[in-house]
Amino acid sequence: MTAAAKIEVGEWRRVNKLTLVVNTLLTAGRALIPIGFALYSISDDGGATGIAALLFGLGGIALFALMIGGAWLSWYRMRYRIGENDVRLEQGIISRSARSVPYDRIQDVSLEQKLIPRILGLVEVKFETGAGGKDELTLSYVSEAEGERLRDTVREMAEGEGASPIDAAHRPLSASAPAAQQQGETLFAMGPKRLFIFGLFNFSLVVFAVLLGAMQQLEFLLPFDLWDYLSDWLRDGRIVEAGKAVSGYGLAAKIIAAIYALGVVIVVGMASGMVRTFVRDWEFRLDRTPKGFRRRRGLLTKTDVVMPVQRVQALVVKTGVIRRRFGWHGLSVISLAQDNGSSNHDIAPFATMAEIAPIAREAGFTLPDDSALWRRASSDYYFDRAILRAFFPATAALLAFVTGFVPVGLALAAVTMFIAAGEYFLWRFVRHALDPEQVISRRGWLAPSLRIANRVKLHSVEITQGPLARWRGYCTLRFGLAGGRLAFPGLGLEDAREMRSAALNSIAAVDFAKLPK
Amino acid sequence: MDTEPLTKLDPAYTTVMRIEGALTVLPFLIGAIALGVAGIFPEPWTWAPMAVPAIFAVLFIGLLPIKRFRSRGFHMSDDRVRVVKGVMFHADTVVPFSRVQHLDVEQGPLERAFGIARLILHTAGTHNASVTLPGLAHADAVAMREEIRAHVKRESL
The missing domain is CATH 2.30.29.30 (Pleckstrin-homology domain (PH domain)/Phosphotyrosine-binding domain (PTB))
Structure with missing residues (x-):
């Protein structure tokens, strides 16, 4: 297992020995909380004699030894092989499991480094098959150099295996200049400045939810009982005193206090968004290599993902209500492989349209321009939706007016108006288009998102109608897309049929086996 | 391509759906009979629960199989x-x-x-x-x- 060793095909290997350290640390970390609980309860009893403490210490040592032993056993019983036709992994201490993934099913190979493995120079190698999350083959952990070599070897084997005519056309190029082209050209990168702006838009109040949750979980650690304190505070009239104190401040002070509180919330929200952005997207870099798109990012957990361009099924361009005003958009791709549990891979999370267009072109898609023949959904659909959605607030508003709660009635009427206006704008802004190669969907009003799918890479077409839709003459058009969804609700029946037959003709013309893989 | 006549399914499919419907109704029928025998409801209404399996029978054995067959x-x-x-x-x-x-x-x-x-x-x-x-x-x-x-x-x- 020396780092310099070349990977032999068909040889059984074990993962790096340092995996022992990582696994022991991880198990110990997980055991820390229960041990803490145990310690706490012992000390709480007040009867922690010397013998009990000694026993507890011995128990702790025994437990730690057990962890190391277990980690060693599972390391010893785990082996993998890069074979002629597949990657194999055998693991399990008592009950063994053997997994084999054939090369032509491997969608991409990704490398991931969490904090502890990173310090030790280890990576986790994932062979993604598109089976979705759980069932992929994961090697944890091998040395960084070994990970790189594994990826290259597997990728070469995979290409040799599933050689379709289109792949073959590309191969001489990558074979003739392997080292120079390996790095590829950088399509997109985010420096600290861009990350900072991105962070500003990633306002998040998650930290408050986490604090509240932690307060409930860890309340027993506080030196006083929080809820008792709160109820005392209410019962003893301290809240009244506090209220008196506040009302004594005068209007200006009250406004300042409110602004201050709001300011704190905004600052904390922005700071936590900033931290999350920096941790996730630090040194974000997207390269175009001969093998596909290669994306590297991460501060504490570094990831390195390569996606073959041919595997991209559709593009998604998203934006936010505010960031859109400043011209910022995010590009992600839909493929069969998964990315951190989400099915879309971010390939340019925060970019201008001018930066996104060339990336989309590299992926084999063209962004729609002014010449696109945009079509709208049926106005009846949005009219019906507006009526259905506004029905309850409108009735409630009427009731409020009749019973004399005028301000409540006004508020509800405003809600009704907003819903109706929203549906009107949705009708105006949601649109779709069909060009010779692509199906395009543009959805949303304040934060529009764009989905572009390759017509040839669709798998089925369905038109559905509920009772209301049948009565009113509209329908929903759904395409079967590998790894994602593409639906057009509320289309006119004629429009949907036209789109369906156009798309079907392109699909039927190219066989699945001949699709670029 | 949306105008071409659809091929109908095999008529035996209706019978299968009727039997499946009957199997759905069966537990309700047993329940209603049990309620009737136990005499939970007062005199003129003793067998009132039978209405439930009766309605279900009309729906699942009589109506739906035909409608389904026609729509498919x-x-x-x-x-x-x-x-x-x-x-x-x-x-x-x-x-x-x-x-x-x-x-x-x-x-x-x-x-x-x-x-x-x-x-x-x-x-x-x-x-x-x-x-x-x-x-x-x-x-x-x-x-x-x-x-x-x-x-x-x-x-x-």
Whole structure:
């Protein structure tokens, strides 16, 4: 297992020995909380004699030894092989499991480094098959150099295996200049400045939810009982005193206090968004290599993902209500492989349209321009939706007016108006288009998102109608897309049929086996 | 392509759906009889619970099988198959043969007794990953499978 060793095909290997350290640390970390609980309860009893403490210490040592032993056993019983036709992994201490993934099913190979493995120079190698999350083959952990070599070897084997005519056309190029082209050209990168702006838009109040949750979980650690304190505070009239104190401040002070509180919330929200952005997207870099798109990012957990361009099924361009005003958009791709549990891979999370267009072109898609023949959904659909959605607030508003709660009635009427206006704008802004190669969907009003799918890479077409839709003459058009969804609700029946037959003709013309893989 | 006449399913499919409906009603019937025998409800209403299985029987044995049978159908052209279904909620799905990953012909015990089968087409799409066409005569289902399979094979060569 020396780092310099070349990977032999068909040889059984074990993962790096340092995996022992990582696994022991991880198990110990997980055991820390229960041990803490145990310690706490012992000390709480007040009867922690010397013998009990000694026993507890011995128990702790025994437990730690057990962890190391277990980690060693599972390391010893785990082996993998890069074979002629597949990657194999055998693991399990008592009950063994053997997994084999054939090369032509491997969608991409990704490398991931969490904090502890990173310090030790280890990576986790994932062979993604598109089976979705759980069932992929994961090697944890091998040395960084070994990970790189594994990826290259597997990728070469995979290409040799599933050689379709289109792949073959590309191969001489990558074979003739392997080292120079390996790095590829950088399509997109985010420096600290861009990350900072991105962070500003990633306002998040998650930290408050986490604090509240932690307060409930860890309340027993506080030196006083929080809820008792709160109820005392209410019962003893301290809240009244506090209220008196506040009302004594005068209007200006009250406004300042409110602004201050709001300011704190905004600052904390922005700071936590900033931290999350920096941790996730630090040194974000997207390269175009001969093998596909290669994306590297991460501060504490570094990831390195390569996606073959041919595997991209559709593009998604998203934006936010505010960031859109400043011209910022995010590009992600839909493929069969998964990315951190989400099915879309971010390939340019925060970019201008001018930066996104060339990336989309590299992926084999063209962004729609002014010449696109945009079509709208049926106005009846949005009219019906507006009526259905506004029905309850409108009735409630009427009731409020009749019973004399005028301000409540006004508020509800405003809600009704907003819903109706929203549906009107949705009708105006949601649109779709069909060009010779692509199906395009543009959805949303304040934060529009764009989905572009390759017509040839669709798998089925369905038109559905509920009772209301049948009565009113509209329908929903759904395409079967590998790894994602593409639906057009509320289309006119004629429009949907036209789109369906156009798309079907392109699909039927190219066989699945001949699709670029 | 939306005007072509749909092929109807095998008439025995209605009978199968009726029997399935009867099986759905059965527990309710037993429950209602049990309530009646136990005499939970006062005198003139002792057998009132029987209304529930009676209504269900009309729905699941009488009405729905006919409606379902009428609303379902399919059409096979030389490169795609269209499956139509739905009494209240219509669905009209087209799967090109060139996107079929694999095919199943399935039969439950009831279906086997009446000689009908389900043809299931699997695609790689997330939506409509499998499209089921129930109520085909078993021989027809097998013939359709062979035809689609031959098509897939020919295209891939």
